[in-house]
Amino acid sequence: MSAAGRTEPDALAASDVAAAVRDAPFVRLFANADGDALAAAGVLARALDDLRRPFQVGVVETAAESADRIAAGDSEALAVTIGVDADSESADALSIPATDRPASLTAFESARELGATPDPVLALAGVLAAGATPGAGETGPVLDAAREIGVERRPGVGTPTADLADGLAHTTLARAPFSGDPGAAQATLAELGLPTELDADAHRRVASLFALESTETDAAPERAVDATERALRPHAAPADAPFETVEGYADVLSAVATDAPGTGVALALGHDARADAIETWRQHAAAAHRGLDEATTGRYDGLFVARVDVTPVRTTARLLRDFQSPEPVAMAVSNDEAAVAAAEASGVDAALAAAVEEVGGASVGAPERGYARYDGDTKAFIAAFREAL
Numbered sequence: 141m142s143a144a145g146r147t148e149p150d151a152l153a154a155s156d157v158a159a160a161v162r163d164a165p166f167v168r169l170f171a172n173a174d175g176d177a178l179a180a181a182g183v184l185a186r187a188l189d190d191l192r193r194p195f196q197v198g199v200v201e202t203a204a205e206s207a208d209r210i211a212a213g214d215s216e217a218l219a220v221t222i223g224v225d226a227d228s229e230s231a232d233a234l235s236i237p238a239t240d241r242p243a244s245l246t247a248f249e250s251a252r253e254l255g256a257t258p259d260p261v262l263a264l265a266g267v268l269a270a271g272a273t274p275g276a277g278e279t280g281p282v283l284d285a286a287r288e289i290g291v292e293r294r295p296g297v298g299t300p301t302a303d304l305a306d307g308l309a310h311t312t313l314a315r316a317p318f319s320g321d322p323g324a325a326q327a328t329l330a331e332l333g334l335p336t337e338l339d340a341d342a343h344r345r346v347a348s349l350f351a352l353e354s355t356e357t358d359a360a361p362e363r364a365v366d367a368t369e370r371a372l373r374p375h376a377a378p379a380d381a382p383f384e385t386v387e388g389y390a391d392v393l394s395a396v397a398t399d400a401p402g403t404g405v406a407l408a409l410g411h412d413a414r415a416d417a418i419e420t421w422r423q424h425a426a427a428a429h430r431g432l433d434e435a436t437t438g439r440y441d442g443l444f445v446a447r448v449d450v451t452p453v454r455t456t457a458r459l460l461r462d463f464q465s466p467e468p469v470a471m472a473v474s475n476d477e478a479a480v481a482a483a484e485a486s487g488v489d490a491a492l493a494a495a496v497e498e499v500g501g502a503s504v505g506a507p508e509r510g511y512a513r514y515d516g517d518t519k520a521f522i523a524a525f526r527e528a529l
Contacts, residue, residue, distance in 0.1 A: 154249030157220070160234050161188060162254060164218035167195040170206050172223030172238065172504060173401065173511070174454065175393035179266025180222045180236065180247035182408025187256035197409065199401035200224060202513060204502035206233075222247070224504055238506035240485075241278070242270035248282050260285035261381050261389065262408065268390035274375065290378035291386060296343030297350050298374030298387025300418060304329055304338075307384075308350060310425035312391055312455050313371035314364075315463040316353035320429030328353070347372050359464045363483060367462035382407065382414045392417050395424035398452055428455040431472070432464065440526055445471045447518070453479035454511055469529065473518060478525075482508045486529070494528035495521055 161167050167188055171181035181197050188195045200206040203224050210219040210233055219233040222243050236243050244266025251258035264286045267279050275283040283291075299307025305326035309318060318324035332349060334342050354360070354368045374385035383389040396404035400420040406413040431451030438445045444465035448456060453472040457479035461470035468483040480488040489505030492512045496503045500515030514521045 154246055154253050157184075157234065157236065157246065157250040158253035160218060161193065161220065161250070162191070164193065166214065166217040167193060168210070168213055168217050168219045169195060169197045170200050170209060170219060170221045170224060170233075171197065171397070172221075173199050173201050173398045174223060175269025175390055175395075175397055176243050176266045177223030177238075178393050178397040178401075178404050178408050179262050179269060179390075180243035181405070182410070183244060183247040183251050183258045183263050183266070184220070184222075185409055187251035187254045187258060190256040191254060197405045199397060199404060200504075201398075201511065202502035202504045206504075238489075238504075238509075240272075240506075240508075242267045242272050244270065245272075245279055245282060248285075258285075259410070260289060261291060261377055261386060262410075264291065264375065264386050265389035265393055268370070268387055269394050271370075273370075274386075286375070286386070291375050293373050294343065294376045295340050295373060296338075296347050298371050298385040298391075300383035300385065300388030300392050300421065302384050304334075304346060306422070307388065308346075310422045311371060311388075312394070312425050312428055312459060313387060314350065314354040314368045315429065315432070315459050316350065317357075318353070320426045320433070354463065357463075361463075361466060363461075364463050382417070391425075392421045394455065395421040395452070398454055399424050424452050424455065427451045428459060431456050432459060435460075435472075437464075439467060441467075443467050443469045443471060443526060443529065445473060445522060448472055448474050450474065453477055454509075457481040458509075471522070471525070473522065475518060476515075477511070477513050478521065479511045480505070480509060480525075484508060488529065491525050491528040495524040498524040 169181045171177040185195050185197050206221050206224045221233050222236045223238045236246050244263045248258045248263040260282055263282045299311055301307050305322045309322040309325040318328050332345050351368050355364045374387040377386055396417050403413050403416045407417050431448040435446035435448045444467040446460050456472035457470050458481045461481040471480045482488050485507035487507050489510045492503040492510040496512050496514050499521050501513050503512035
């Protein structure tokens with residue numbers, strides 16, 4: 141753990157987090173605006189609640205915002221940043237940084253260290269939102285705990301709702317010709333002649349259709365296959381979970397983290413926020429898919445850029461990378477914000493930081509993804525990012 145400044149990713153153990161929050165009179169959790177960080181904040185907050193420790197949860201969009209809110213708060217409180225590097229002279233904080241290790245995994249382990257029983261479905265949703273494979277590497281205990289309470293894989297596609305047309309049209313786990321259009325999704329499903337009650341075979345047929353529609357296009361790069369596979373053979377959630385599948389849960393968490401953080405915090409804390417969260421997810425997905433449909437694109441050496449209007453740029457950049465970009469780094473950029481998603485760790489966080497230093501603004505990110513709010517001309521921002529990449 142670090143009292144101030146940067147915490148190296150491999151230096152922070154779950155026991156460090158547990159020891160720090162156990163002794164703190166008040167804990168302020170600042171989660172980056174993504175599904176993994178939001179889930180991690182929920183897991184930790186619920187553990188603190190079990191310990192009768194007072195806490196506060198907030199969502200922040202940049203490292204600068206995090207530092208400002210920490211500096212403005214009670215100096216006696218412990219600030220914990222999740223997915224946001226607390227690299228600021230004014231920020232005295234414990235940092236669970238954005239790395240290739242899901243923050244939800246660290247939160248899950250920390251909650252167990254505290255003697256709490258963390259919600260494994262929420263933690264597993266965070267693992268999925270981080271892009272990790274459940275059960276792979278160190279995530280095995282999270283998957284095992286989820287299985288113990290009824291999570292199991294089934295054929296089909298991972299959506300948050302039981303309505304297939306709604307789920308396929310609004311998922312952001314993949315992109316198909318009917319994405320964003322429930323009517324078109326329903327018409328496509330009608331061609332399968334599915335039974336009223338879906339059995340395993342029907343779910344498999346839906347999954348096959350979805351996989352073909354998502355990958356068999358001229359624009360889809362090879363990585364579209366791997367991206368689509370993450371939505372297939374989902375982990376069915378227990379009856380008391382807020383959503384039908386854990387994959388769908390992850391999709392909703394990612395949407396509310398950026399578009400409705402208050403709803404996202406309520407959801408992560410276990411409150412009844414399902415209806416508002418589902419509506420946010422629908423609007424978020426529709427905007428992302430519409431943004432890609434209407435985007436003006438430009439290709440550079442190693443970088444593919446989509447200029448969009450009002451759209452969730454983080455999700456748009458991820459979909460652009462996985463289903464349209466011929467280059468390894470994809471950027472979705474509007475008039476004042478941008479997000480970048482890379483096929484592998486490429487130092488895009490450092491490039492974004494350099495770009496906002498050049499034109500003005502603030503950023504946050506990891507080597508394979510990042511987000512920025514910037515000032516000035518869009519062309520100048522893109523040029524500065526390209527030069528730094």
